[in-house]
């Protein structure tokens with residue numbers, strides 16, 4: 658009888674307790690560690706110290722679409738981007754984004770999506786990066802970007818590359834700076850090699866949506882601004 662009870666505990670209960678402990682630990686950890694579907698974040702280029710930015714200012718050349726730049730201010734609301742599923746797709750709110758997933762980055766203030774296409778960028782003659790889409794945030798395949806990283810998921814503490822699906826270029830700062838009317842802002846471009854300078858993008862200052870969180874209007878977005 659004693660042996661029977663003992664083996665019940667060691668064979669079933671202990672592993673179960675251990676499993677639950679580990680499971681809870683790892684899901685606690687994941688909450689803080691990953692960029693998830695629905696996350697609103699800023700993306701900083703660590704080498705240039707610029708945040709990816711857009712605003713209601715059109716390019717005076719190239720496509721004439723809404724311009725995308727890099728700014729050094731940390732408190733600019735025009736630097737917030739929402740992580741959404743690729744055009745025409747959905748993702749589960751709060752689900753961590755796996756490496757090599759195709760996503761859209763929607764500029765929160767104007768609802769347009771980070772976009773690129775075969776137009777020449779205004780300062781450095783690289784590929785132009787713009788913001789595109791209708792008032793509901795619906796654009797086209799040029800809004801699809803692959804999150805390139807070497808871990809399992811897009812981690813908040815590790816820079817990723819963003820590869821434009823249609824043209825296979827990488828989101829980058831060019832190191833060039835605009836004059837008026839957006840003087841001091843950095844040019845953002847698409848370049849052919851991920852090993853080029855200024856292709857790293859690090860998640861910052863986000864409203865990170867967690868897997869167990871209800872919808873944001875139920876005041877459950879965990880603010881880490």
Ligand SMILES: *[C@@H]1O[C@H](CO)[C@@H](O)[C@H](O)[C@H]1NC(C)=O
Nearest residue numbers: 743744745759797798801822
């Ligand atoms: C990208 O965008 C187009 C919509 O124009 C869509 O049909 C396609 O499936 C998207 N997804 C990927 C993974 O490229």
